[in-house]
Amino acid sequence: MATMHSQEHSQGHDRPVLVDLDESTCWELMATVGIGRLVWVDADGPVAVPVNIAVSDGAVVIRTAAYSAMAREVDDSRVALEVDDLDHETRTGWSVLVRGVARVLFEPAPEDAPTAWPTGSKSATVRLRPTKVTGRRLAAPR
Template sequence: MPPNATGSGHKDPRISGLPHLGPRPATGQHGGVPEERPDEEVVPVQEYDAQPGRLVVLSEEECWELLRSRPVGRLAWSGADGVSVIPVNFAVADGAVLLRTTPYSLMARDCADREVAFEVDDIDEQRHGGWSVLVRGRCERERVASDGPRPWVTGPRVLGLRIAVGSVTGRRLLSSTAERA
């Protein structure tokens, strides 16, 4: 269950805002990228582990906070025309990602009642750091369109889509040019 939308993050001020380091798994099967192990506890990064260039795993709470911090993400799915990835504005409510589209769009046709991925990120090109949050879940048509999000594009976007979140994961790349304290 995601944290409250108005939550202030960590309760312990000593670790508020610190990146989190997950387990250091062996190289995975996906192009040499380590696979996440959701059954292992994510622990706060110790000061000696907060090295520039380190990739750290975000807690679920941090992932939800970061999702709410951006107005645009990327929706990905495999449909009739192959794999598609498009930028969309969105909202987060009740543990789901909410989208709006037209009933005749490719997104409406290919995504409804299917598994999709949704990604939001922020990249600092100058400092070589940033974060990424990935949501995986089932995209469903809303029987009654929710209030959010307000579409940026013109024209009626009357069809509400809801991604029922199955998993949310994230990673932060600590700036490689950050000054050490």
């Protein structure tokens, strides 16, 4: 038993370290990925949907169909957006959580809108204005 504990202890030094990120780093990282998960609460509980995102002028921009559940349910609502990038081989990566209020606008795609991967009409723009942006990086040990 003592040997196993020693091995676990020595291996712990090789494990990644969790580091908090400042807000500007969070924005920089989000701009590199283009995909996140928008989260809101509907009558059945939390909903998480993968979305294409763009970062623009202190906001997150998402395009969706005007008839989508997202367009119907998130306007003027508190939502969260989670964005991450992970390397499973090295067990490193980062995660950013944006919390704020979503606004849905039915308009032609603004210049700062992302290109949605799925086909079909995306005539609604969801603009998330953050109230809090936090992030963490799982970094290789030094």
